[in-house]
Amino acid sequence: MTPFSGLETFIERHQRLFVLTGAGCSTVSGIPDYRDTDGNWKRVPPVTYQAFMGTHATRQRYWARSLVGWPRFGRARPNAAHQALARLEQRGKVEVLLTQNVDRLHQAAGSARVIDLHGRLDVVRCTGCAHELRRAVFQHELERLNPAWAGLEAPAAPDGDADLDAADLSAFAVPPCPRCGGVLKPDVVFFGENVPPARVEAAQTHLAQADAVLVVGSSLMVYSGFRFVRAAAQAGKPIAAINLGRTRADPLLCGKVEQPCAEALGFLLPDAPRA
Numbered sequence: 001m002t003p004f005s006g007l008e009t010f011i012e013r014h015q016r017l018f019v020l021t022g023a024g025c026s027t028v029s030g031i032p033d034y035r036d037t038d039g040n041w042k043r044v045p046p047v048t049y050q051a052f053m054g055t056h057a058t059r060q061r062y063w064a065r066s067l068v069g070w071p072r073f074g075r076a077r078p079n080a081a082h083q084a085l086a087r088l089e090q091r092g093k094v095e096v097l098l099t100q101n102v103d104r105l106h107q108a109a110g111s112a113r114v115i116d117l118h119g120r121l122d123v124v125r126c127t128g129c130a131h132e133l134r135r136a137v138f139q140h141e142l143e144r145l146n147p148a149w150a151g152l153e154a155p156a157a158p159d160g161d162a163d164l165d166a167a168d169l170s171a172f173a174v175p176p177c178p179r180c181g182g183v184l185k186p187d188v189v190f191f192g193e194n195v196p197p198a199r200v201e202a203a204q205t206h207l208a209q210a211d212a213v214l215v216v217g218s219s220l221m222v223y224s225g226f227r228f229v230r231a232a233a234q235a236g237k238p239i240a241a242i243n244l245g246r247t248r249a250d251p252l253l254c255g256k257v258e259q260p261c262a263e264a265l266g267f268l269l270p271d272a273p274r275a
Helices: 007-013 047-052 056-074 080-090 104-109 135-145 197-209 223-234
Strands: 017-021 096-097 114-116 119-126 130-133 183-187 212-216 239-242 256-257
Touching: 007 223, 007 239, 007 256, 017 080, 017 223, 047 056, 056 135, 080 096, 080 104, 080 183, 080 256, 096 197, 119 135, 130 135, 135 223, 197 223
Parallel strands: 017 096, 017 212, 096 114, 212 239, 239 256
Antiparallel strands: 119 130, 119 183
């Protein structure tokens, strides 16, 4: 790793930052992350696209957990890390903010130059006819069909999920698409599913125009995000990271700050309370 003069200097030195964010940005907002400091899973990996589409029982399990987890997820608000990155964009320093998160908290904090690499959890889409529903509307339908589940409490899990492993899900009703009767799925990229090509191409275009990469709160263990860092390294662009623990890109970094994201970026919000 080449000498690193510090995060603040890195940011000041580069005018067009390609910012790539992950779950570490949102943990202070109450959304748990998936991995530990070694980059290993803390829990059972998320459902795959193939499993979700393959069986009704898997969809029952997914939507039951989501019904219970959504209210807490939906109440999440931006923290100082999101606010600091929005301030960085306001200063004209952000070429694009590519987020692996699906919580839309960057947009809620005021960031506008955002690509949601893995989609957004506040939208539900039909896999057949592409009909779109707001997640809040779908939540009402889930609760209407499954009133015994409404208000149920369970430990929070990442991305609007909740731990219900011991529950009997055999009678859980999953609403079909109101337009065509097809399978409804959150408008996010599941494991085993490809990121839409247009989204990847847009990010690649911005990366080509950027002069440096800043990774914030991601271990980069998922290839869909790591590939942009690898491409930046191949292009000779400097890369810095803020992350608690190991990242897949450690050998490619010119520097890393091992602090919580809000704390590391606090200098961008000198008058704001730290999250």
